[in-house]
Amino acid sequence: MFLLSIGLKKLIKTGRLTIIDHKGRAHEFAGAPGPHVTIRFTNAAVPWKIVFNRDLGLGEGYMDGTLIVEDSDIFGLMDLLAMNVQRNFTNKRSRAMLTLMRFFHWSTQYNPIRRSRANVAHHYDLSDELYDLFLDDDRQYSCAYFAYPEESLESAQHRKKIHLEAKLHLKPDLSVLDIGCGWGGLALHLAQASGANVTGITLSENQLATCKERAVKEGLTNRLDFALKDYRHLDKKFDRIVSVGMFEHVGASHYNEFFDTLYDTLTDDGIALVHTIGRTQGPLATNAWVAKYIFPGGYIPSMSEVIPAIEQSGLYMTDLEILRLHYADTLKEWRARFAANRDKIRDQYDERFCRMWEYYLVLSEVAFRHCGHVVFQIQLTKQQDAVPLTRDYITAHESQADSAIAAE
Numbered sequence: 001m002f003l004l005s006i007g008l009k010k011l012i013k014t015g016r017l018t019i020i021d022h023k024g025r026a027h028e029f030a031g032a033p034g035p036h037v038t039i040r041f042t043n044a045a046v047p048w049k050i051v052f053n054r055d056l057g058l059g060e061g062y063m064d065g066t067l068i069v070e071d072s073d074i075f076g077l078m079d080l081l082a083m084n085v086q087r088n089f090t091n092k093r094s095r096a097m098l099t100l101m102r103f104f105h106w107s108t109q110y111n112p113i114r115r116s117r118a119n120v121a122h123h124y125d126l127s128d129e130l131y132d133l134f135l136d137d138d139r140q141y142s143c144a145y146f147a148y149p150e151e152s153l154e155s156a157q158h159r160k161k162i163h164l165e166a167k168l169h170l171k172p173d174l175s176v177l178d179i180g181c182g183w184g185g186l187a188l189h190l191a192q193a194s195g196a197n198v199t200g201i202t203l204s205e206n207q208l209a210t211c212k213e214r215a216v217k218e219g220l221t222n223r224l225d226f227a228l229k230d231y232r233h234l235d236k237k238f239d240r241i242v243s244v245g246m247f248e249h250v251g252a253s254h255y256n257e258f259f260d261t262l263y264d265t266l267t268d269d270g271i272a273l274v275h276t277i278g279r280t281q282g283p284l285a286t287n288a289w290v291a292k293y294i295f296p297g298g299y300i301p302s303m304s305e306v307i308p309a310i311e312q313s314g315l316y317m318t319d320l321e322i323l324r325l326h327y328a329d330t331l332k333e334w335r336a337r338f339a340a341n342r343d344k345i346r347d348q349y350d351e352r353f354c355r356m357w358e359y360y361l362v363l364s365e366v367a368f369r370h371c372g373h374v375v376f377q378i379q380l381t382k383q384q385d386a387v388p389l390t391r392d393y394i395t396a397h398e399s400q401a402d403s404a405i406a407a408e
Helices: 002-011 045-052 054-064 074-088 092-104 113-124 128-132 153-168 185-194 205-217 252-265 288-293 303-313 326-340 342-348 351-370 392-407
Strands: 014-020 026-030 032-041 067-069 175-179 197-202 224-228 238-244 266-279 316-323 373-381
Touching: 002 014, 002 026, 002 045, 002 074, 014 074, 032 074, 045 054, 054 067, 054 288, 054 351, 067 074, 074 351, 128 342, 153 185, 153 238, 153 266, 153 326, 153 373, 153 392, 175 185, 185 197, 185 205, 185 224, 185 238, 197 205, 205 224, 238 252, 252 266, 252 303, 288 351, 303 373, 326 342, 326 351, 326 373, 342 351, 351 373
Parallel strands: 014 032, 175 197, 175 238, 197 224, 238 266
Antiparallel strands: 014 026, 032 067, 266 373, 316 373
């Protein structure tokens, strides 16, 4: 506990953390008034693991049951730690140390096609039943768009699809490419709402099967086509390109390749839209626990990494929107639904899996609440006049959609 205590005394400036070690001794770390959390270590190795690899030590300790939260829950613990980490982030020494990490993430971001497919399968080829137990009824596995505080997850996810549709400025019979199409919900929406012809590509065999089933069920096989394909294997042009929640899996060393592909694949008067999680604090290495257990090969970009690749591709950035706490609220809903169905998920997998998934959802939520994670929506074109001169067309489309929903 000695080395861990030194670090926690410097870290905890708000709230109070009590740690009961494996011998039953209590260690107190307190700052200004704030939340209080008590945790227990069940063996002597846990504090050492946290000291030598904070990310893995915390995550694996909770997964294995050697780190037990006694008077709160795992969200309470991570929320307390995250708010203190964020407070200390402005410290020059801390920022200098974090800057060193930026030089070590490139080798972990090498994502050739074979590795990309394996990385996707690791996460997205879990059972559909799992995702049904915490996502909305359309299986939208990305940030929702909340217009008001008490909006339901289903409504906010539908609003997100309308928001993307508006930015794509769609017309009937245009060709649309959805890169990383998930379970097909956005592709189906775009085909139904605009009469566009949509091609969705994915690297998940499980998701592909669901997409094709949904197209048949909705009678849209004439307007929808889905394929198991990497974005680097595209061989035709599209009027519109959209990518939601896929760019985080591209890898920092492949950004030029990604945007060059968008340029080559987009028609001259076309519009592309990239929706991705992003960092506001500059490039940092991926959390080691997330990279090991949740998203191998994943990386959250900073805008300073994305813009140079866009500039070199020849694309114009015609609109940039930053969604701030929308994803935190989305994750809060997922976390609540996961908790409500925890017994079913444990029966399907096991207790350790439940703890892993709880930790993942909590870690993600506090990152958006305290650690500078946001969502970037980047609109791109090859011509400056490919979209209207003002953003009024976006709000006008959304208002029209709202009116249509209210009339139903």
